[in-house]
Amino acid sequence: MNVDEKINEVFTPISDAIQSVIFYSLKIGDAELPLIVLWLIAAAVLFTIYFGVIQFRGFGHALNLVAGKYDEPEHIGEVTHFQALATAVSGTVGLGNIAGVAVAISVGGPGATFWMITAGLLGMCSKFAECTLGVKYRRENDDGSISGGPMYYLSRGLAAKGLGGLGAVLAVVFAVCAIGGSLGGGNMFQANQAFAQTKEVTGGSDGLLGFSGAGAVFGVVLAVLVGAVILGGIRSIARVTSKLVPFMAIFYVTACFIVFAFNLGSIPDAIDSIFDGAFTAAGVTGGVIGALITGFQRAAFSNEAGVGSAAIAHSAVQTNEPVTEGYVALLEPFIDTVVICTMTALVIVITGVYQQEGVEGVALTSDAFKSVIPWFPAVLSIAVLLFAYSTMLAWSYYGAKATAYLFKESRRADLAFKLVFCLFVVVGSSTSLDPVIGFSDAMIFAMSIPNLIGVYLLAPVIKRELNNYRGKLRTGEIAPIRSKA
Template identity: 55%
Template sequence: MASIDSFTASVESAVNGFFDPVSTFMTDLIFAEVTVFGVSFPWIVAWLVVAGAVFSLVFGFVQIHKIKLAADLVRGKHDEGGAGEVNHFQALTSAVSGTVGLGNIAGVAVAVTIGGPGATFWMILCGLLGMATKFVECTLGVKYRDEHEDGTVSGGPMHYLHKGLAERGLGGLGKVLAVLASVCLLFFGLFGGNMFQSNQSYAQLKSVTGGDNGLLGSSAGALGFGLLIAAFAAMVLIGGMRSIGRVTSRLVPAMAGMYIVACLVVILVNITQLPAAFASIVEGAFAPQGVAGGVIGVLIIGFQRAAFSNEAGLGSAPIAHSAVKTRHPVTEGLVSMLEPFIDTVVICTMTALTIVIASTPSWDKAREAAAAGGSPEGVTLTSDAFATVMPWFPYVLTFAVLLFAFSTIITWGYYGLKAWTYLFGRSRASETTFKVVYCLFTVLGAMLTLGALLNLADAVLFALAVVNIVGLYLLAPVVKKELASFLAHLRHKEAAQKGALQEAPEPEAV
């Protein structure tokens, strides 16, 4: 075992040493901070939030006016079939599985600790704005997807940037942006969506089984865990999007439901404190109780957490949504609006309420640490909040983390595959090569902590947002036409149904 430990340590040192300069450059560039009213924040957050605000205005706050229609589409209403591989519900759960994860459990706790309960208010607002961005990018994902002879489809930013911008006379720009989008997706898929998930889920499982001295504390334990996760991932990925859709349509509702029920248990046990918790969230949004530097500081903390959580504008979700069976691209754009709602408005808010209501001693210590400039441990705070009511829940939370991580791994495996085939061609050999490489990275993720590469992966993912949102602005008129066309179709269909009812003969009296 010592030889394995020595080998992994040498590999980590070599890889981190090679990528550290690139990682530092990209991180400093993408997450460079600007200062507004004395508060500093990453400019990329503003880029994402402004896009959500612009698209909300351009489309008349479609996320509010058409939310019922979106829910009807998920339930199968107005379903007219069409090319594709999965239904609306499966496409939604597949995309949600790529966003719901450790960020909802740990990241929210950090945001509430640093920004106070008021950060929750701004998380909700940012989640609502992100719904409009998702609507635009996922409509385009279906509009410009490629439909293959075997019934499968390929969609995502690389396709709508390439074909959509070509339609507008910007073919050269579209090709460049499409290649950049594919490279970003592939890089993050291998490292952030795969290795990081494997690494963190192994670390969480090891911590509840005795740490370094426990069952999984050895290198053999890490290798075994990585091989097991890779094997499960391979079985799902071999089946393609249909297989992923079947798994996530069961896994996502189950794990999200379990997590929400646990939050509700903590809230109900402390129900008398609920009004005060809501009051602290609203008051804290405008009269901050955190250490983030006034109202603007709390706003930025909330926006940052929400933007990083729901991935609206990053271009990843349109790949999953593009696989839907539909004749009208905008239907999936409407369905995709529910994704930031579930991820940020529901799950992140439930996490924040649980932490605020439980008000554990560890939260008090975390706030003191944040005030002193330290970094609080997010997942510990969330776990301690549940433990106030259910002492055994940290073990269930570990199981939830494993499910969240696994669902993210398989979804990003699909995203990475589509980026890979766009760059290197779509053939059985090409796809098999990617799947083997991807599963190998899953195993390595459990054994290696490649800090420089993981930091670089985060920077690359948000670089994708720059590329993607430029395309969304240029292609927004296409989405407006698609929305108007579908709404006219629904009005015509409703009128025809009413006419048929009116022309139906009266039943004869018995």
């Protein structure tokens, strides 16, 4: 037995056990509806109603905020709305967008695409809510730095409502789950799929990375690169990565359009099969419900709406009005799911590659591109590595903040977490896809339990903030700053 197989053997039962708890499911016909998915959908729908479809009504205002039209001159040099959004997006746009979508379509059929987009549109409102709270209840530390995220709005926000005990418990549960999520979806899944794609383009099982134990070797290299930033403090790598990710995303979307252009004839059929699949789900296990669940699950995994992670990244923004960052944050699921995930889905459906047996995850996406642009898998692997890397850096930060919260900013705990994080890079790239996806999903979804309980309880606070802010916009107390060319 080689290293990879050994790691796999140890890890699989752990993953299975965690999954069976988090993904407790109800049987509906042939389909299994995990309650946790229902939990996320219900929250997104309720928030959409409660905040009056803010994701559509506030979309234009969100764009103006990101463009800096409301930036106060005295805040020049602080974190702008654009920067907060860009950092959060580079953490969210990861392999969920490339590999996760492929998983959705292999399991849920083309119809899953429709439900994924729906989930993305609804999720915008969950993100609006949690990021408003993230800014509202952030903590300014003694040295002037900012700590924010669900840990803080759960503990401080609920305490302000007289629910301090519940808030403290939820904050701790959230922090524990966030550490799990950062090791799972934010780390292992990324490492796993980055390895899968690199192996694929270097010649598969007969190629450069075909030898036994290659996953572990790849994992060690990746772990060193991650460690260089999070342990070695080499910021320049992180900065270069955050500069490259937006370009890569634009490049990726462009490549998708090229694939569309070469398959113009199949587009009507593809769209047909997406709608058909969404409402009739021919040939998919579990029918419509099966397609719906898969779509929602992959969307949530990709855009993390309701999970609470993004609230950590968004909370550093400079603003006097917490709700402005809520507006900006609602763009995140839009960019991530409604734009990028949809592009991947269309590429897979249009090229028809999802009908082949035995190809899963990122390999499926890669095949879809290869059918039009033969050299694209090589570029895709660069994108995959980059997205994976930036997502890992972002999640290592979320995990470290959760650790800091649990262990009262202990330096030793911080170092321990970061070492474990690097170790999990190796585990992730050595293990096969299924247990990794299972564990990653379970931990990321688990975060949504304490997070959304808190957001529900604090929803009236968000509503009040929103109404106040709208009032100020109406009276002109808050108005666009004269734009400086």
